[in-house]
Amino acid sequence: MNDRRSSSSDTRLRPPERFDATDEVPQHDPRPMLRFDPDTDSQPLDETLPDGVESALDRALARPRRRRWGLLVLVGGALAVGVAQSAMQLVDAWRLGEWLAGAWGALGVLGGGLLAGALGRELGKLRRLRRHSQLREALIDESPEPFALCDRLRRQMGLADDDPHWRAFTLAHQQHHSDAETRTLFAHHVLAPRDRKARGLITRMASESALMVAVSPSTLLDMGLIAWRNLYMIDRLARLYGLELGYASRLKLFRTVLANMAFAGTSEFIADAGMDMLSMNLLERLSARAAQGMGSGLLTARLGLRTIRLLRPLPFEENQAPRLADLRRELWTELKRLDRDGRATRDGDG
Amino acid sequence: MALTLPRDMGDMIERGFDRRLRLAVTGLSRAGKTAFLTSLVNQLRHAGLDARLDLMKTAREGRLLGAQRIEQSDLSIPSFPYDEAIEALSLSPPEWPRPTRGISELCLSIRYRTALPGRALIKAQRTLTLDLVDYPGEWLLDLPLLELDYPQWCERMTRLQGPARRAYAADWLSAVQKLAVDQSVDDRELAELAAGYAETLKRARAEGGFSYVQPGRFLLPGDLEGAPVLQFFPLPGITAEDRVRLSRLPAGSLYKTLERRFEHYKRHVVLPFYRDHFRRFDRQVVLVDVLSALNAGAEVFNDMRMTLGDLMKSFRFGGNGTLRRLFSPRIDRLLICATKADHVTPEQHPKLLALLEQLLDEPIKDLRYLDVPVKALSLASIRATETRTIERNGQRQPVLYGTPLDEPGDQPALIFPGEVPDRLPEEAFWHRQGFSFSAFRPLPHRDALPHIRMDAALDWLLGDKLR
Ligand SMILES: Nc1nc2c(ncn2[C@@H]2O[C@H](COP(=O)(O)OP(=O)(O)OP(=O)(O)O)[C@@H](O)[C@H]2O)c(=O)[nH]1
Numbered sequence A: 001m002n003d004r005r006s007s008s009s010d011t012r013l014r015p016p017e018r019f020d021a022t023d024e025v026p027q028h029d030p031r032p033m034l035r036f037d038p039d040t041d042s043q044p045l046d047e048t049l050p051d052g053v054e055s056a057l058d059r060a061l062a063r064p065r066r067r068r069w070g071l072l073v074l075v076g077g078a079l080a081v082g083v084a085q086s087a088m089q090l091v092d093a094w095r096l097g098e099w100l101a102g103a104w105g106a107l108g109v110l111g112g113g114l115l116a117g118a119l120g121r122e123l124g125k126l127r128r129l130r131r132h133s134q135l136r137e138a139l140i141d142e143s144p145e146p147f148a149l150c151d152r153l154r155r156q157m158g159l160a161d162d163d164p165h166w167r168a169f170t171l172a173h174q175q176h177h178s179d180a181e182t183r184t185l186f187a188h189h190v191l192a193p194r195d196r197k198a199r200g201l202i203t204r205m206a207s208e209s210a211l212m213v214a215v216s217p218s219t220l221l222d223m224g225l226i227a228w229r230n231l232y233m234i235d236r237l238a239r240l241y242g243l244e245l246g247y248a249s250r251l252k253l254f255r256t257v258l259a260n261m262a263f264a265g266t267s268e269f270i271a272d273a274g275m276d277m278l279s280m281n282l283l284e285r286l287s288a289r290a291a292q293g294m295g296s297g298l299l300t301a302r303l304g305l306r307t308i309r310l311l312r313p314l315p316f317e318e319n320q321a322p323r324l325a326d327l328r329r330e331l332w333t334e335l336k337r338l339d340r341d342g343r344a345t346r347d348g349d350g
Numbered sequence B: 001m002a003l004t005l006p007r008d009m010g011d012m013i014e015r016g017f018d019r020r021l022r023l024a025v026t027g028l029s030r031a032g033k034t035a036f037l038t039s040l041v042n043q044l045r046h047a048g049l050d051a052r053l054d055l056m057k058t059a060r061e062g063r064l065l066g067a068q069r070i071e072q073s074d075l076s077i078p079s080f081p082y083d084e085a086i087e088a089l090s091l092s093p094p095e096w097p098r099p100t101r102g103i104s105e106l107c108l109s110i111r112y113r114t115a116l117p118g119r120a121l122i123k124a125q126r127t128l129t130l131d132l133v134d135y136p137g138e139w140l141l142d143l144p145l146l147e148l149d150y151p152q153w154c155e156r157m158t159r160l161q162g163p164a165r166r167a168y169a170a171d172w173l174s175a176v177q178k179l180a181v182d183q184s185v186d187d188r189e190l191a192e193l194a195a196g197y198a199e200t201l202k203r204a205r206a207e208g209g210f211s212y213v214q215p216g217r218f219l220l221p222g223d224l225e226g227a228p229v230l231q232f233f234p235l236p237g238i239t240a241e242d243r244v245r246l247s248r249l250p251a252g253s254l255y256k257t258l259e260r261r262f263e264h265y266k267r268h269v270v271l272p273f274y275r276d277h278f279r280r281f282d283r284q285v286v287l288v289d290v291l292s293a294l295n296a297g298a299e300v301f302n303d304m305r306m307t308l309g310d311l312m313k314s315f316r317f318g319g320n321g322t323l324r325r326l327f328s329p330r331i332d333r334l335l336i337c338a339t340k341a342d343h344v345t346p347e348q349h350p351k352l353l354a355l356l357e358q359l360l361d362e363p364i365k366d367l368r369y370l371d372v373p374v375k376a377l378s379l380a381s382i383r384a385t386e387t388r389t390i391e392r393n394g395q396r397q398p399v400l401y402g403t404p405l406d407e408p409g410d411q412p413a414l415i416f417p418g419e420v421p422d423r424l425p426e427e428a429f430w431h432r433q434g435f436s437f438s439a440f441r442p443l444p445h446r447d448a449l450p451h452i453r454m455d456a457a458l459d460w461l462l463g464d465k466l467r
C-alpha cells in the first residue's frame, strides 16, 4: 500500500489542458433526410444481423475466461500418460506374444478413451450451463437486437425453426417492437407452455416425494429418496428449458439452487415458513409420518420453484411466477386423502 | 338537473360493476385524433380475426371475442364519423379522413372471456361497454382562463406575442390601438374586431403552425358562431395593476363590455365543458404530433411545448386545483402518444419517445407526483408506410416505402426521413439543418387497418378491465 503511494507520487501528475471547444466536441446532429430512386433494389427489413453485429454480440456475451488450468493439465496429463502407457504395453505384448498383458493394455486404452470422452462431454455441458446463464443476463439487460437474442435462445433450447411455439412467436413479432415488447411475446409464446409443464412436473414430484416419505420405513431411506427425487426433478426441469445436464453441471446447478434458497430474501423465506407452520397445524390430525411427508413434499416444491427461477431464460413478470401457496394446497389435499385411506385400512385391519 | 340525474345514476350503477368505461381522446388540431379513434374501433371490430393485437394481453391469450357498435349513451353529442372515415380510407387511392370539429362520441360493446378463475363458473363471457369521446385539445387550453380575470388575461396575451405571431396580428393590432378603454362602442364594430382577432388566431394556427391559441373556441366556434359571447378580445397594453382604475369606468365602456363578455365566456362556455364532459371521463388519451412541430421550426416547437404544458394542467387535479374544487374529475389513467410514428424508421421510435417525454417533462413529473398512472408511447394509428432496407456503400440503410402526399405524380418513394433528435434541439441546430418529415398517403387495406403499437395502447387503456 505504502509502496504504491510513493511510486505514484514519483510519476508526475498531468497538468491541466484546454481543448478547443468547437473542434473537439463532435456535433451529433440528427442525420438529414435521404431520398432514393424508387427502383432501388430493396428488401423487407428483416431481422438477420449484418456481419459484425454477430461478433459484437458474441463479444458482449463472452465472459473473461477463468479456467482451472492446473486441474486440466493434471487430469489431461494423467489420462494421456495412462493411455500412452497402455498403448506401449499393447505394443510390447504383441511383440512378445503375451496375450493376457495385451488384453489388459487394450482395456486400458479403451478405458482411457471412454474416460476422456466422458470428461469432454461433462465439460461441454458445464459450458452450456454457463452460456445459458450468460444469455439470460444479456436478455435481461437492454440489448441492441432482441430478436437475434431470442433466436439464439431458441437454438439453445433445441427448438427447430418450425417449432409451433417458435412459429407463433415469429408471427406475432414485428419489426417495430421494442426489447420489452419482444420479450413479452417470447415469454408468452415460447416460455409459457414450458412454464405450465414445469409447474405440473413440480406438483407431481412434490406429491410423489411426500408419499414416499410417508410410507418409507426408515429415516435413512427417506434422505436417500429425497435426494434422488430432487436431483431427478432438477434434471427434468433443466431439460424442459433446453439444458441437458451432466453430473458436474447437475451438481453445480443443485448447489446454486441450494445457495439461492439459503440466501433468498429472508422475508420471503419467513413468510413461506410461517405458512408452512400454519399448514402443519392443520396437519395435526394427520399422522406423524404423513406430516413428515408433507414437509419433504414442500421442500421439493420449493426447490423446484427456485430451479425454475434460475433456469428460465427470462425472469417472470410480476404475479406470473408459480407460487408455493398453490402447490401447497394441492399437496395438502392429496396427502389428506391418502392418510384417510391409510387409516381406514389400518382400522379395518385392526 | 332532473334530466341529467338518471343518466348519471345509470352510469354509476354500471360503473359500480366496472362494466362501463368512458375513454376520451384529445390532442391539438391535426394531431391524429380521428385516425386514432377510427383505428381503435377498427382493431376492436377485427379482434380475434385479422387484427394484429399481439401486445394486448387479452387478445394474445385469445380471450377477446370482438366488439359491436351500440347506441351512444349521450344522445346530445354528435356521433363520431367512423363510417365516413373508413370509407375515405377504402377509396382508391385511399384518403385520410376529413378534419373534424368539436366533440363527438361513439359507443362500443366489447365481449371477452374472463380469465379470473372464480368468475368463470358464473359467466365465462362478459361485456365491457366503452364510450369513446373525441374532443379538441384546444378546449383544454381554456382551463387557465378560469383562474384569470380580464386584465390578467390581457397582460398574458400581450406577453405571448413573439415576432412571428405579431406579424399575423399586425392588421388587427393597428385597428385595436385606435380604441380607448373608456369610449362607448357599438356591437357591430365590436363584432368586426372580434372577427379580426379570431382571424389572427386562425392564421397563426394554420399558416404558422402555432398551437397556443386562446380562447380555444375562437378556432372551432361550432354553434356559437356569431354569438356575442365569442365577440371579445384582449386589449393590448392593459396590465393587472390597472384593475382598480378600470373598474371605475361606466358600464357601457369598451373595457366593461369586453370584461363582461370574457366572464360570460368563462361561465357559459368553459365551465360547461368541464361540468358536462370532462368530469365524466374515466381514461384519457393525449395525442401529440411531435414530428410536424419539428418540421415547423424552433418557435413553433417551443410554442407547442408551452401549449402542452398548459393543456396538461387539466389532468393535474390531484392537489387543490380549480378543477378539483369545482367538479372532482375521476380520470384514473392517462396515455400520452407521439403519433405518426410511421413517418420515421423503426430504429428511431425510442428517440421519438424520448423526445416526447422531454417535451412533457414537467407535466409528467407533476402527474407522477400526484400518482396518476401515466404511460407514454410512440405509435401510428394507421400505418401509411412499409419499412425496408437498401444496400448503400456496403451498409444497410433502413428506409420507408410509401407515397408522399405533398408531391405531384403520386408515385411511391424510398425515403430515409432523417433522424429524430432524442432531446430538444438547441437554437443553432434549427438554422443549420431543420427537419422534413413528409406525410404519406394511407396504404390500401382489406382487413384490419395496419398500425404500430395500437395494441400496446389498447392494453394500457383497457387491459385491466378485460381480465
Ligand atoms: N402516416 C400517418 N399519418 C397520420 C396518422 N394519423 C394521422 N395522420 C395524418 O394526420 C392528419 C390529421 O389526422 P386526423 O386524425 O384527422 O387529426 P385530428 O386530430 O382528428 O384533426 P382535427 O379533426 O382537424 O382536429 C391526417 O390527415 C394524416 O395525414 C398516422 O397514424 N400515420
Ligand SMILES: [Mg+2]
Binding pocket: B033, B034, B035, B098, B099, B100, B101
Ligand atoms: Mg378529427
